Amino acid sequence: MDSYVSLSDENSPLLVDFHLPVSSSFAPHQSKIFMSVRRSLTNCQIVTIFCNIPSRFITDYNVDYEAEMTATLIILGCVGCFGYYLYYQFISRRRGYPNGPIPLPVIGNLHQIDFDAPHVTMANWKKIYGPVFTVWLPKANVVIADYSTLKEALIKQGDTFAGRYIGFVYGIFTRHAIDGTGIILSQKAGWQAQRRFSLHVFRNFGMGSNLMERKVMHQTWILIDHIKHEMNNNKSQVMNLELAISLCVGNIIHDLIMGRGFEYGDPKFTHFKHLIDSTLKQVASPQLLFIDTYPWLRFIIPGALGLTEYSKNGFAIQDFFLNEIEDHKKVLKLDSAPEDYIDCYLLEMARRRKAGEDMKHYDERTLAINVGDLWTGGMETTLTTLRWGILYLIRYPEVQAKVYREIRSELGTTPVCMADKARMPYMSATLNEIQRIINILPWNIQHSTLKDTVLSGHKIRQGTTIMAQIAAVHVDPDIFPEPFEFRPQRFLDKSGQLIKIEEFNPFGLGKRSCLGESLARMELFLIFTTLMQHFRFACVPGQVPTLKPIVGMTTVPRPYDCVVSLRNDNGH
Numbered sequence: 001m002d003s004y005v006s007l008s009d010e011n012s013p014l015l016v017d018f019h020l021p022v023s024s025s026f027a028p029h030q031s032k033i034f035m036s037v038r039r040s041l042t043n044c045q046i047v048t049i050f051c052n053i054p055s056r057f058i059t060d061y062n063v064d065y066e067a068e069m070t071a072t073l074i075i076l077g078c079v080g081c082f083g084y085y086l087y088y089q090f091i092s093r094r095r096g097y098p099n100g101p102i103p104l105p106v107i108g109n110l111h112q113i114d115f116d117a118p119h120v121t122m123a124n125w126k127k128i129y130g131p132v133f134t135v136w137l138p139k140a141n142v143v144i145a146d147y148s149t150l151k152e153a154l155i156k157q158g159d160t161f162a163g164r165y166i167g168f169v170y171g172i173f174t175r176h177a178i179d180g181t182g183i184i185l186s187q188k189a190g191w192q193a194q195r196r197f198s199l200h201v202f203r204n205f206g207m208g209s210n211l212m213e214r215k216v217m218h219q220t221w222i223l224i225d226h227i228k229h230e231m232n233n234n235k236s237q238v239m240n241l242e243l244a245i246s247l248c249v250g251n252i253i254h255d256l257i258m259g260r261g262f263e264y265g266d267p268k269f270t271h272f273k274h275l276i277d278s279t280l281k282q283v284a285s286p287q288l289l290f291i292d293t294y295p296w297l298r299f300i301i302p303g304a305l306g307l308t309e310y311s312k313n314g315f316a317i318q319d320f321f322l323n324e325i326e327d328h329k330k331v332l333k334l335d336s337a338p339e340d341y342i343d344c345y346l347l348e349m350a351r352r353r354k355a356g357e358d359m360k361h362y363d364e365r366t367l368a369i370n371v372g373d374l375w376t377g378g379m380e381t382t383l384t385t386l387r388w389g390i391l392y393l394i395r396y397p398e399v400q401a402k403v404y405r406e407i408r409s410e411l412g413t414t415p416v417c418m419a420d421k422a423r424m425p426y427m428s429a430t431l432n433e434i435q436r437i438i439n440i441l442p443w444n445i446q447h448s449t450l451k452d453t454v455l456s457g458h459k460i461r462q463g464t465t466i467m468a469q470i471a472a473v474h475v476d477p478d479i480f481p482e483p484f485e486f487r488p489q490r491f492l493d494k495s496g497q498l499i500k501i502e503e504f505n506p507f508g509l510g511k512r513s514c515l516g517e518s519l520a521r522m523e524l525f526l527i528f529t530t531l532m533q534h535f536r537f538a539c540v541p542g543q544v545p546t547l548k549p550i551v552g553m554t555t556v557p558r559p560y561d562c563v564v565s566l567r568n569d570n571g572h
């Protein structure tokens, strides 16, 4: 039968009464070590204060020096390990990185970041630590937060900073290939091949020229007709324009990549958009940043903090594109003229195969990933900027009135074309200001260094994750006074002409800058001008839509309704 030793102490309010078996299950020797540990702890004054360890039972035992020694070693070992852990977390791991806010063990600086406006947090840290500093998310990111240093890194040292950070969460869809796959999440030779090929295709399709302009205008007219149809002969109507604008922008990119579009009301489009929205929202969530740093957590936490859903949605998008590629293969003839991006890629693969050229960077999965990159890169950013644009002009009706006055004087009721842009500085300034204030990619997409280098006096090692904070520059009050005020005139000179502000770079800088910039600029100008030419947008009485965003990878407005009114030929 077991007998028990009581370790309780009636004088010790902090200790609950508990019993230790001292027979077979608890050997006397172990018990002595245990007691010795406690004795040693008791002798340590600080521990005594905190633990309020009873001394009565210690006197119950004769000192066993062997156990005492073991106990002391255990304590020293624990203290040593803990000391090393603190040294590693607060000193050692930060060596080799520029200074920055002190990271906590496990979570780094996550707790200090305003996830509604991460670029504002970065801009504030720049004031304390200078333009180059390290933030732990919970992995180390070297942040570059001022324009001249961004230029030094991304332009002067463009090749060194052209790598891409491909962590565990990003890498899921590229099968953790060491240098990634596709255009956005890849680096080195694979990235160069995909980017060069894609730019070539876009150029051939007339990105930035008339053919593309015609495609954009075609979808814009469908959008205008759709809104008028929804207004049902009323002069004004309360509407939520999100889906209609999504379909317009989505069909432009869809047409370019797959040679066709969706019909209004097609549930496949709504589902597809939902998959993209949720993937982009989740990828920059604190939960997935956590999993990115500690991927083993996915084996412990059910659902892995959203990772399961993120992967499921992402692979569903990829499967959709793989099916499209299969459909294209069925009808594509090797001697036919390509009609879209997928055709071009399949024909290039066939040509290379026939010519015995290197196929290393060309396969159908890479094509599916490229298509996904163009789709998400091309759709979400542009659509969201347009939604913000309408929202800001609802909140600033005086800006809307000026925009419309310029449209009336320069275009009247004639359809807009790209050549009109030079004559419409107020419209350009308004679009610039919308892009500046919303900062659609508040984290940007992280780069990585491809070799050891020095940036503004800081040694940066090869493989360091770099956050090029163009968004922090956009809220720098030295460049944009009162940066949180919406003020299109900051982009105009005294005579009302558009001025170029060098520090304004919503499409990024250098070798990894946005591949779709000219298409995006065209879409923003043509779609926005046409919408403003045909409709007036206003708040629903009693409902002022908020400017507070939902932030993930992109900054998205909260869903809003607005009153859409037809403009009449008299200019009202």
Ligand code: HEM
Pocket (backbone or CB within 6 Å): 183, 184, 185, 195, 253, 373, 374, 377, 378, 379, 381, 382, 385, 440, 441, 444, 445, 446, 468, 506, 507, 508, 509, 511, 512, 513, 514, 515, 516, 517, 519, 520
């Ligand atoms: C308002 C619209 C847009 C904005 C603000 C925008 C902004 C950006 C930014 C900031 C980057 C990252 C730059 C960097 O890594 O430093 C980027 C990359 C990229 N964008 Fe855009 N973008 C827009 C529209 C588009 C469109 C329409 C397309 C495609 C047709 C597109 C395709 C891409 C691709 C493929 C990349 C990756 C480039 C690379 O890694 O080499 N974007 N974009």
